[in-house]
Amino acid sequence: MAWAGIAAALAAMLWALPWNAWIGEFATHMLRHIALVAIVAPVLALAMPERWRGFAPPVLAGAVVEFFVVWGWHLPGPYLASTEAGWIEAAQYLSFLIVGLAVWWGAFAAESPLVGAAGLFLTSMHMTxxxxxxxxAGRTICDNGMTLADQHLGAMIMLAVGTPAYLLGGLVLASRVLSLPEERST
Structure with a gap:
């Protein structure tokens, strides 16, 4: 239950503070996006009861769906729509959280730690x-007044937080293979 409380507190902080004024609109978008998929989602996945493990989605399927959701929302049309309508923006962030949870929960619950690691490494690669x-990029992804500096800062947030989070998760899962007892045939 403590993990769920931590996740809720982190998510609340993403909207309670005036990020737009501090770092810009796109950088705020990316901070929220990456925090949801790379920090809040794994914390929520850790909060999942062991008895629910069978309900976790397959990590590789989650990673593929996550790829399409993330890249889809960063196309000019969908991204611009999310900046113009609050309900679309809410749907965007909810979808980020859901697919992020699918990847992390699937990775943590995978039968083989290497399968879980593969899903996280795959996600790390496309996010990077x-x-x-x-x-x-030499120009912004859409013509909504966003500055190139704002887009670049958002990308740096994505690279500085997202890439290490997925790599670390993948390395932790891969390291479990080294500590598994060796199977012996008799």
């Missing part, structure tokens, strides 16, 4: 690619 595209 999206961050790199956004940071090296």
């Amino acid at each position: 690619l999206l961050g790199a595209i956004l940071i090296f």
